[in-house]
Amino acid sequence: xxxxxxxxxxxxxxxxxxxxxxxxxxxxxxxxxxxxxxxxxxxxxxxxxxxxxxxxxxxxxxxxxxxxxxxxxxxxxxxxxxxxxxxxxxxxxxxxxxxxxxxxxxxxxxxxxxxxxxxxxxxxxxxxxxxxxxxxxxxxxxxxxxxxxxxxxxxxxxxxxxxxxxxxxxxxxxxxxxxxxxxxxxxxxxxxxxxxxxxxxxxxxxxxxxxxxxxxxxxxxxxxxxxxxxxxxxxxxxxxxxxxxxxxxxxxxxxxxxxxxxxxxxxxxxxxxxxxxxxxxxxxxxxxxxxxxxxxxxxx
Numbered sequence: 001x002x003x004x005x006x007x008x009x010x011x012x013x014x015x016x017x018x019x020x021x022x023x024x025x026x027x028x029x030x031x032x033x034x035x036x037x038x039x040x041x042x043x044x045x046x047x048x049x050x051x052x053x054x055x056x057x058x059x060x061x062x063x064x065x066x067x068x069x070x071x072x073x074x075x076x077x078x079x080x081x082x083x084x085x086x087x088x089x090x091x092x093x094x095x096x097x098x099x100x101x102x103x104x105x106x107x108x109x110x111x112x113x114x115x116x117x118x119x120x121x122x123x124x125x126x127x128x129x130x131x132x133x134x135x136x137x138x139x140x141x142x143x144x145x146x147x148x149x150x151x152x153x154x155x156x157x158x159x160x161x162x163x164x165x166x167x168x169x170x171x172x173x174x175x176x177x178x179x180x181x182x183x184x185x186x187x188x189x190x191x192x193x194x195x196x197x198x199x200x201x202x203x204x205x206x207x208x209x210x211x212x213x214x215x216x217x218x219x220x221x222x223x224x225x226x227x228x229x230x231x232x233x234x235x236x237x238x239x240x241x242x243x244x245x246x247x248x249x250x251x252x253x254x255x256x257x258x259x260x261x262x263x264x265x266x267x268x269x270x271x272x273x274x275x276x277x278x279x280x281x282x283x284x285x286x287x288x289x290x291x292x293x294x295x296x297x298x299x300x
Contacts, residue, residue: 034087
């Protein structure tokens, strides 16, 4: 395996392992109100990425962006998707719904396929359609046994899928884009924290030092997986990256069931098995087609 590819795989493993371990962090700060965590995550993510952008590329690009309404519109929407994703995930973990949150990330690749068909008019091959329909059957089953749609997983999958679609068509790099998104989210954090500061009801100053440091750590906790992901995406094929993607929700599911004792009944497992089967079909078809393409190119 070439060195560049090896490094790319290592970066991808780091990114998705860190994303998979997110429940450990968010359960550690679960005693803090979810909106407080969200506001501090925005604040410290911007501080962390701001240092990186200043160090690596500077801020000269921002002046051009501020004059481009289309770019601003795209990143305002992508910031909204990130904000929604963060808010629901923090809430889900704090309520002991990690299994439901992991479902969203298992469904995400198939949501990407569906969005590609609906929005970008990409053609789906027969096995891809089969994967989407089987996954839809799993969601219907989970809805039936719960008496309500699995809204946590569906919302997380939709928000992250739309975020990926917006970033796919965006003109900024990973770090400039993330910096702009956190700048869009900053007013919420400042208004929210400022309101409680004026009222003398700030949570942060009254927290133990350990919890204060944990909130500050939300910056690198959020940004480092994105840094590893961006480094991986430049070095390895999308098919390889897609396979490693399942590591994140798998780790989350294992933590939810074995560490946090969340219920995972046989009936719920049936729905997950349907979605996993869809992922196997989708991934297997993608790898098989990639293998055939490589063989055809080598034979020329």
